[in-house]
Amino acid sequence: MNFSCETGGSRVIEFAMRFHLALDHVAVVARTLDEGTAYVEAVLGAKLSTGGKHPDMGTHNRLLSLGDRTYLEVIAVDPEASRPSHRRWFNLDSFSAAPRMTNWICRTDHLDNALAAAPAGSGTVAKMSRGDIHWWMGVTEFGRLPFDDAMPALIEWPEGFHPAKRLPDHGFRLTRLDVFHPEADKLLAAFPALHSVDRVSLREGPEKRLIATIATPEGNRILA
Incomplete structure (x- = not known):
């Protein structure tokens, strides 16, 4: 995988350093960007903003502000992009179903330590x-995260920057995210820091599933 890893200089790994986690955004995966956008806009009554292209992954997205430093992302394979030599994130290389929320992403102030x-x-x-936006992220070799993607992706933004600040705020807010998995207790034991993530409930369920409660100008809506 031809990614630029930065572990020297100002990003020296200090495993003993503590790190903080917070809910950053949720990802709705779709076969096409238009299909995913139509699904989210129909459920929430929202108008998504143009996002952009991810050249390293061959994907593109659209976005919706969910308040300060939180947002929703609809993401799909970019048909105009060259296929990368590695697996795309969010298991997009194997996705063929109707649009659904498949992943959640937590930001941290020290990605090396969090990973x-x-x-x-x-x-x-x-x-x-x-x-013109750059960030650091924990990227997996196989395009999937542990526990069937119930484990959040980990991201670190440059200090003082967050993309949600560029999005129009139409009053949508994520009030709760329920993450279900048959081995939720094992995930929490493997990564206890998840206990501290505000607005997220990681619970046992018959299958992996994400359900978001989003407050809208017309009342609460459920997105899954």
Whole structure:
């Protein structure tokens, strides 16, 4: 995988350093960007903003602000992009179903330490970009995260920057995210830091599933 890993200089790994986690955004995966956008806009009564392209992954997205430093992303394979030599994130290379929310993403103030504490297979540090936006993310070799993607992807934004600040705020807010998995207790034991993530409930369920409660100008809506 041809990613730029930055572990030297100002990003020296200090495993003993503590790190903070917070809910950053949720991802709705779709076969096409238009299909995913139509699904989210129909459920929420929202108008999504143009996002951009991810050249390292061959994907593109549209976005919806969910308040300060939180947003919703609809993401799909970009048909105009060259196929990358590695697996795309969010298991997009194997996705063929109706649009649904498949992943959640937590931001951290120290990605190296967070990944060191996370379950095996949570990824390695990669520098990513979308237009003039750059960030670091834990990217996995196989395009999937532990526990059937119930484990959140981990991301670190440049200090003082967050893409939600660029999005129009239409009053939508994520009030609760329920993450279900048959081995939810094992995930929490493997990564206890998840206990501290506000608005997220990680619970046992018959299958992996994400359900978001989103407050809209017309009342609460459920997105799954």
